[in-house]
Amino acid sequence: MNALFLLQIGGLIAFCWLGALFALWLFSRAQRARAPDTVFAGAGDDIAAFLFDGETLVNATEAGERLLLSTTGQNSDFRRLLSVLAPAFPDLESELEKVAQAGRRVIRSVVDSTRVIGEFRNGLLRVSVIADSVASLRTQHAILDHEALQQELDVLRATTEAAPFLCWRQSGDGTVTWANRAYVELACALAPERKVPVWPPARLFELETDARDEAGQDANPKRTRRLKLSVPGEAEDRWFEVSQTRVGSDWLFLATTADKVVKAETALHQFIQTLTKTFAQLSIGLAVFDRQRRLTLFNPALGDLTGLPAEFLAARPTLHALLDRLRDTSMIPEPKDYHSWRRQMQDLEAAAEDGSYEETWSLPNGSTYHVVGRPHPDGALAFLFEDKSAEVARTRAFHAQAEITQAVLDSFEQAVAVFSPAGALITTNRAYDQLWGCDAASSVTPQGIGEAVTHWTRHSAPSPIWGDAREFALTLGERKEWSADARLLDGRRLGCRFTPIPGGFTLIRFTIGERVPGEPAAPGPRPAPLVLSAEKASL
Numbered sequence: 001m002n003a004l005f006l007l008q009i010g011g012l013i014a015f016c017w018l019g020a021l022f023a024l025w026l027f028s029r030a031q032r033a034r035a036p037d038t039v040f041a042g043a044g045d046d047i048a049a050f051l052f053d054g055e056t057l058v059n060a061t062e063a064g065e066r067l068l069l070s071t072t073g074q075n076s077d078f079r080r081l082l083s084v085l086a087p088a089f090p091d092l093e094s095e096l097e098k099v100a101q102a103g104r105r106v107i108r109s110v111v112d113s114t115r116v117i118g119e120f121r122n123g124l125l126r127v128s129v130i131a132d133s134v135a136s137l138r139t140q141h142a143i144l145d146h147e148a149l150q151q152e153l154d155v156l157r158a159t160t161e162a163a164p165f166l167c168w169r170q171s172g173d174g175t176v177t178w179a180n181r182a183y184v185e186l187a188c189a190l191a192p193e194r195k196v197p198v199w200p201p202a203r204l205f206e207l208e209t210d211a212r213d214e215a216g217q218d219a220n221p222k223r224t225r226r227l228k229l230s231v232p233g234e235a236e237d238r239w240f241e242v243s244q245t246r247v248g249s250d251w252l253f254l255a256t257t258a259d260k261v262v263k264a265e266t267a268l269h270q271f272i273q274t275l276t277k278t279f280a281q282l283s284i285g286l287a288v289f290d291r292q293r294r295l296t297l298f299n300p301a302l303g304d305l306t307g308l309p310a311e312f313l314a315a316r317p318t319l320h321a322l323l324d325r326l327r328d329t330s331m332i333p334e335p336k337d338y339h340s341w342r343r344q345m346q347d348l349e350a351a352a353e354d355g356s357y358e359e360t361w362s363l364p365n366g367s368t369y370h371v372v373g374r375p376h377p378d379g380a381l382a383f384l385f386e387d388k389s390a391e392v393a394r395t396r397a398f399h400a401q402a403e404i405t406q407a408v409l410d411s412f413e414q415a416v417a418v419f420s421p422a423g424a425l426i427t428t429n430r431a432y433d434q435l436w437g438c439d440a441a442s443s444v445t446p447q448g449i450g451e452a453v454t455h456w457t458r459h460s461a462p463s464p465i466w467g468d469a470r471e472f473a474l475t476l477g478e479r480k481e482w483s484a485d486a487r488l489l490d491g492r493r494l495g496c497r498f499t500p501i502p503g504g505f506t507l508i509r510f511t512i513g514e515r516v517p518g519e520p521a522a523p524g525p526r527p528a529p530l531v532l533s534a535e536k537a538s539l
Contacts, residue, residue, distance in 0.1 A: 048129040052078055058124065067129070081127065089116055099125060166204070166240070166255035169247070176200040177250060190231060204229060205242060207253070222246070226258055272297075284386045291379030293319040293349075305369065305385050306331050319349065319381070333361050348373065352381050360388065368392045414509045419473045421504030423449035435510055449473040449506075461487040465496060472498050473506040488512075 048064040050057060057077035060068070068080050085092050088109040095107045099118040107116040119126040160167055160180040168179035179187070179201055187201040205227050224243040231238055239262040240255040276299070279286050285302035289295055294316045303310055307329055308322070317325070323345050326332040351357035352373025361369040370386040409416050409429035415436070418426040425447040433439050436455060453470045460466075465484040472479060479500040486494040493513035501507050 050077075050081060050127045052125045052127065053123070055079065064129075085116065085129070087111070088114060092116060096125065096127070165257070167253070168201075169250045169252050170203070170207075171250055174203060176203060190229075205240075205253075205255070207242070207244065207251075226262075227255075284384050287322070287383045287385070288376065289319050289381045289383075293381070295319075295322065296380070302385060305387055320345065323348075330364050333363065349381070352383065414511050416510075417452065417508045418501075419449050419452075419506045419508070421476060423470075423474050425449070425452060426505070432510070435512065456486075459489060460494065461489065463487070469496070469498060469508065473508075476504060485513075 047061055048067045049061045050064050051059045055076040055078035057068075067084055068077060082093050088111045089095075089107055090110065092107055095105055095116075096118045099105045099120045103120055105118045107118065109115060114129065114131045117126075117128045117130060119128075163180055164182060166180070166183045166186065168183045169177045171177050177200065183204070184201055187204060190204065191202060222243070222245050224241060226239060227242050228237040228239050236259075239258040241258045241261075242253060242255045245252045275297075279297075279299035279301075282299060283301055285305040286297070286299045287295060287302055288297040295313060295318075296316065298313050302308070303313060306326055308325060312325065323332065348357055353375050355373075355375050357371070357373035359371055361371055363369065366389070368388045368391075370388045372384045372386075374382050374384075376382050406427070406429075409427065410431075412429055413431060415432035415434075416429045417432050418428075420426055436459060438455065449470050453466045456469075457466050463484075463486045465486055468484075472482075481497070481499045483495065483497040486496055488494050495511035495513060497509045497511075499507040499509070
């Protein structure tokens with residue numbers, strides 16, 4: 001029994017020992033699988049070693065990271081490493097592609113004894129840059145850094161030399177310390193007799209660079225100004241937009257061509273001056289407001305019509321400020337309620353934006369203005385103020401004169417009708433309407449001499465004078481007054497007088513006489529009773 005017990009104890013101990021060894025083996029394998037070659041055994045601070053998964057960098061030594069920092073602009077870390085090592089290892093990429101089949105490959109530098117060792121382990125590529133000594137590796141790093149800096153310098157130099165604008169630097173005393181090709185070529189072109197010193201080139205612009213504020217700081221560390229430059233042999237000056245920036249103790253200047261901008265601004269200024277001179281001759285007031293509704297353009301007639309002082313208009317008031325000023329001076333019609341006034345002004349602006357604002361303002365002082373609002377490009381509004389007072393006064397005087405003339409004609413006992421040179425009926429009086437039973441003045445359809453003669457013939461006895469009357473009214477040559485008698489249907493005698501008046505017009509007067517004894521009434525319809533319009537009745 002004791003032997004069996006000891007045998008069991010020994011077997012248990014052996015099993016535990018084997019289990020511990022197996023667990024240790026699994027742990028070691030898991031560690032290697034989780035981070036293969038992430039630690040570079042024996043790699044010192046000066047050894048540049050890299051571990052890549054494809055083109056993705058998994059790990060690198062400190063020296064390797066410093067080496068990668070010497071270049072930028074590549075798509076991946078692997079491409080950056082190839083770019084850094086390219087001067088010393090021109091076939092590095094093709095050699096590293098063979099590592100996957102060979103397992104390990106050594107590539108030697110074409111510059112010195114430095115070599116690159118490529119190893120393929122567990123699907124990862126390990127690249128080590130090995131030098132014979134620390135000094136050799138540092139020298140190699142310096143060479144590579146110098147190559148990278150030289151490449152960057154070449155790129156910057158080529159960029160500035162190809163730039164179409166002027167670029168230069170000046171020291172604090174104004175000496176040009178650096179300039180690109182465009183600047184040097186222009187300086188050579190401006191030099192008298194092409195005598196140009198090798199260096200430094202002449203200053204093309206006189207620029208203030210030593211302005212200081214009270215604290216001793218740069219008053220203008222960054223600024224832009226527009227300057228012109230006269231070039232011999234060219235009729236027009238050149239214009240440049242020159243910007244300056246403080247760079248250490250020097251100043252960096254950039255000058256771009258501004259000829260087109262200056263020409264466009266000059267043309268715009270001349271165009272505005274032309275418009276201003278043109279608008280100054282107009283009797284119509286003009287006010288143009290920008291999209292912020294500020295007055296940007298006006299002519300002298302606006303001040304003459306509205307009475308607004310030039311100082312107020314030149315201050316660029318807003319549309320509502322101008323309307324308020326007009327309201328204060330009673331130069332705009334307004335309701336008694338101020339809120340209604342504001343609503344009316346808002347409607348005015350909205351209608352002007354739509355291009356539908358057009359009204360006649362009857363002012364308390366008796367003046368009459370015709371105001372039109374129209375939209376302009378870029379959200380602007382234009383208002384035109386035209387004084388219609390004289391025209392309205394003439395129209396009113398004409399209507400008053402016409403009413404007086406009609407009243408005088410209506411006071412005559414004779415029936416009167418006036419025809420134009422074309423034979424159109426111009427006017428009649430009340431006696432004419434009563435005689436012939438019509439209201440020619442209020443007729444919708446205009447009457448002519450032909451219709452009038454037909455009407456006269458229908459309401460009178462047959463007579464040859466009506467045909468002569470039509471021919472007389474349509475004659476354009478010299479005419480003489482004549483008269484004749486006709487007879488109405490009721491037997492009364494009708495005296496007719498045909499008189500030419502200036503302008504080719506014809507005046508026809510009818511006088512009713514006594515009934516001729518023994519003359520029977522002519523058969524036919526009697527004139528219908530006249531129904532006077534309200535306007536005629538009031539006269």
